[in-house]
Amino acid sequence: SELDMLGIVNAVVVSKGRYGRTKEISLSVPIEETEHVLLSDSRLGDIENAQPFVQARFDN
Template sequence: LAAQEHGGARRALDLRRTAGELAERSQAEIVAEKHVRQAQDKIELDRVVEVVRTLPTQSKIVLFAVILLEKNGVHNINTGEVFNIYKRLCEEIDADVLTQRRVTDLISELDMLGIVNAVVVSKGRYGRTKEMGLSVPVEETEAVLLSDSRLGDIENAQPFVQARFDN
């Protein structure tokens, strides 16, 4: 299974070790395929947690804005919506507000890291925007962000998320 995805020996050993630990915890006699699949999920989640944990504060605020929009049922989130929530979050926790261009760059970085999935969409005469959604589990990602003391009271921030009707 490890060879199918990446083929790396270290990854295979990590997968084997994690699958063995999961099998041992469930008191199984053998390491079954289900343990390997669970191990893959755990390793991927651990990778995501580590990446999110080590993000710069501004990137974490942008990511939290995306999470708030998703949790409020907004799909195909665009850059403008993220920027509006981001600004309000920065004001709530007394953080510097970056320009919309810089926030767009941070969204691109989150996309490259595999945390969000962003695509550029043409809106005709209204220009272009990035539409995005989370590529990682909401609850776990939110928990990692809220564990960062630099984000202060971001958990209690309730920026207004405006509902919109998609055409």
């Protein structure tokens, strides 16, 4: 991905055996610096007070 090529995130494909492969993504830069840059962008300034949706339960 572009973020991986820029060195912002690190993405590694990991084998989980019979559960298949998955991509583990970690942040390569300090979270405080990332937050400051995102909030200083005029297009993204409204995300400061955003609350992400958290799934409370699984329905089968």
